[in-house]
Amino acid sequence: MTQPTSADLQALFETQRRHRWRAGQTTAPERQALLRRLGAAIQRHRVALAGALALDLGKSRAESEITELHATVEELRHAVRHLPRWMAPRRVRTPTTLLGTRSEIEFQPRGVTLILSAWNYPVNLALVPLIASLAAGNTAVLKPSEKAPATARALRRLLEEVFEPRLVAVVEGDAGVAGALTELPFDHIFFTGSGAIGKKVLAAAAPNLTGVTLELGGKSPAIVHESADLGLTAERLAWGKFLNAGQTCVAPDYVLVPEVLQGSLMARLREVIPHRFGEAERLRKGTDYGRMVDGRSVERLSRLTRDSVAMGARVELGGDFDPPSRFISPTVVTGVTPEMPLMAEELFGPVLPVLTYRDFGEALALVRRLDPPLALYTFAEDEGAVEQVRRETTSGGLVVNGTVVHLSNPHLPFGGVGPSGMGRYHGEYGFRTFSHERAVLHEGRGSGVRFLYPPYGRPLPRFVAWAMRKLEG
Secondary structure (H helix, E strand, O other), X not given: OOOOOHHHHHHHHHHHHHHHHHXXXXXXXXXXXXXXXXXXXXXXXXXXXXXXHHHHHOOOHHHHHHHHHHHHHHHHHHHHHHHHHHHOOEEEOOOHHHOOEEEEEXXXXXXXXXXXXXXXXXXXXXXXXXXXXXXXXXXXXXXXXXXXXXXXXXXXXXXXXXXXXXXXXXXXXXXXXXXHHHOOOOOEEEEEOOHHHHHHXXXXXXXXXXXXXXXXXXXXXXXXXXXXXXXXXXXXXXXXXXXXXXXOXXXXXXXXXXXXXXXXXXXXXXXXXXXXXXXXHHHHHOOOOOOOOOHHHHHHHHHHHHHHHHOOOEEEEOOOEEHHHOEEOOEEEEOOOOOOHHHOOOOOOOEEEEEEEOOHHHHHHHHHHOOOOOEEEEEOOOHHHHHHXXXXXXXXXXXXXXXXXXXXXXXXXXXXXXXXXXXXXXXXXXXXXXXXXXXEEEEOOXXXXXXXXXXXXXXXXXXXXXXXXXXXX
């Protein structure tokens, strides 16, 4: 594949910039028709997309359907269904001092948008932001991750079949291409990826004062309270952690469990993990368990695990690291402390560190000491403990007695806080992310604002000023 030059990217940007006002004036039925065309194309390319996901990440057809294709189609259907309401101007109240006026908020497209998507869910994380951008009336340039090349090619074939480049264009290439794109004066950039790259995107956008949405990650904790149902906890914890071989931005990154319950939780994990994902030959075949994106990711997690074991941690389950095959067995490590390498960075793979605590407040203090996570999971039957987690922590999302599932609800905003992200999307929140909310005020001929005009020594303005003070009370 020949990489686009800076001149190619500039020409594409100018093409979309010329079209952005036409795209922005489309009606709700016109945008719904665009989205339906995209939905029909996804159905036609469904098998090809699943095949590409298998090549890039070893995903089974069932996992591709559940986590990528169905989720994307549902997001699209939700947007089509609700788009007229989202687009409608919203009347808002006007204060008494502005008697004779009316106010509303209208939603304008931002203009030319750039979507930089990630490799771990390369269909979903490309198309869901695109759906939001098109629903809001923008043009869009999509740059899929080069780490999932088969899926990038499949997305390009799909989108070129449906859209003209002046509305939607797919640009393939390496990190240098992504960097060149971020330097163009887009009206909004939507990035999904690591915090380190997110900082570079933000810095590149700053000279153009381009708005940026950053969907990042971090170390999402799972806090197990003494009141938790350990059978349910193990089942849901294992699924959320080892889904997509742990390469999920909201996967539980580590577990905090009462010291007295660690043995019981481990016993249940030893039952659940082989039952759900297989062992030995079945696990290696990957029918229910994926692969890492590359050998370097395997080597990184092997090193972090090995170095933590050297400091006193213990591999309780798994521990098979095979870089040439891009394979890591589902691995659970106990005896981990906050100072160990496994706690120094987001793992983004199927290694689960287990830390113990004696006091619930001690567990919450550790969570607060680390960066605010993209997701926080708490397992507890005690409502008081759940309320304590709500009061004493912050996170992008919170799931009680579950993991990951909040992503599938388009009525909930998805996004981080602080180092785990900036901005939010899904459903109406995605539409609003890709829209400018313009304030509109209509002043009638009989507007009372004229009573506020100078000269202020006259009796009427003085009376108005007195009345305003009284209204404050």
